[in-house]
Amino acid sequence: MTNGRNGFLLLGGISSVGAGAVHFMAAGMHTEHATLARLMVVLAAIQCATGLAVLLSERKIVVTSMLAANAFAAGMWAFTRFADVPWIAGLTAEAPQVADTVCAGLGALAAVAAVIGLVRPTATLPPMRSGIAAAAVGVLALAAMLNGVGHVHSHGDTDDHAHAAGDDHAHADAANWPRPWDPTKPIDLSGVSGVTAEQQARATNLVRSTLDGLPAFADVNSVAALGFRSIGDSATGYEHYINMSYIRDNNFLDPAHPESLVYRVDGPNRTLVSAMYIANGKKIDDPTLVDFGGSLMQWHVHENLCWKMGDNGPVVAGVLDDQGNCPPNSVNPGSGNPMVHVWIAPHECGPFAALEGHGAGQASADGRRTDTCTHDHGSGHK
Structure with missing residues (x-):
């Protein structure tokens, strides 16, 4: 120089x-x-x-x-x-x-x-x-x-996203959320009314880290050695595996320690599609949960599931009937710990979508779910 x-x-x-x-x-x-x-x-x-x-x-x-x-x-x-x-x-x-x-x-x-x-x-x-x-x-x-x-x-292109997501959730208060999720495309959680930049950043990072870390559990035959066991719900088309030690630990929204894994059922084959993170010991309105991703993420609980003892622990026996009764030899323990899904597979209802249907879980006594695409949750839609 x-x-x-x-x-x-x-x-x-x-x-x-x-x-x-x-x-x-x-x-x-x-x-x-x-x-x-x-x-x-x-x-x-x-x-x-x-x-x-x-x-x-x-x-x-x-x-x-x-x-x-x-x-x-x-x-x-x-x-x-x-x-x-x-x-x-x-x-x-x-x-x-x-x-x-x-x-x-x-x-x-x-x-x-x-x-x-x-x-x-x-x-x-x-x-x-x-x-x-x-x-x-x-x-x-x-x-x-x-x-x-x-x-x-970025808060652009919200109108395009609203049309892509469909009329079912093009409501003014929802600001085009949820909308279809494709993990092969860039993560875009922008343009949702009431969501702060910090909430959007946290939610984006959670999706990114789940996409990166969850495939380590893709082989359903290997997860038993890590402490996961099925809850016996494969008849729904999706099978949940839970890990009690991960539920009891202090990890929060950690893809290396997912409390539950969700596999899509195809005959004898299982394809990992989602993590189901569980917040042990918290209430569904806990600020730690509500404020993490704002309205982008919907935590839910299950109040209507009936459980019975299986060979390897409790399994789902069904849901409460119209009279509030469980199937024989099963019990309803009431709502448990709040949980939220993060999908690594495409889903029409977004990366935090819940499994819909009668057993989908309850977010609150009232209010619009932001983890589902329809308002009819009794249809059995998956």
Whole structure:
């Protein structure tokens, strides 16, 4: 460069600042995992601080600090593409996405530039090339941040979604929710009246993490070893497997510890389609549940199920009849813990849809369900 500064360190410093900026954005999308969000903020601050420091000074300790911060960030990203970090809630294995991949790439670029700066302190880049590279880094970081928040803060196209969802739920107070869900397309929970940006971000992250983590339980023949057992409801077309140890633990909306798994029944075959998260010991109107995703998510309880003892524990025997009676040799224990579905398979009623029909569960004494597509829940529709 014309001033004699190491051009690689200029590029590395800007890359570190860019990676830190994307990390700051990502932290806001993980607020349901407070410890993880705080750690991301700290890492983002270190990346920004060391990047700015390298732009002002080429001292070895400054460059080494930038190298360490960004090598750690990029390495952690690579590790969590394949494995969980069990001692940090929410830091689970997930498929690469645009924002986190760009963030990791910028961190890796900053680390490589730091190594070059340490090994070849007099190395330079032509001013034009270093300037273009630095500008490209800035544009890339901005694009990654816009991509990361695009499906959280965007409120456009609501009319199109309303038509796609159908007239059954095109009500003014519902603001076109629920609407059809296709997990192969970008997650878009935008444009729902009364839902805050924080609620939308939490709900979006829950769907994303469930899509990434739940397939680990796809093989129904392997889940028994983890403590799951069927409740014997395969005749409905869907079979629930519950895990009592997961119900009793302190994990909340954790795809690595789903309290219940839902499989679609096709003869002897079972296809995993949904998690059913259960909030142990909470009431359905608990603010922790109600405020998590706002009206996007509908928690429900089952007040009309009848249970009997099976070979491996309690199983569903049926539902209360019109006179409030259970089938012989079964009992109705009343409403249990609140629960909510998150689908990893397409569903016309959205990612948080409940199974409809007489046994679908009750959200409250009155009010419109936002996890179903119709108002007739006694039709047996699935």
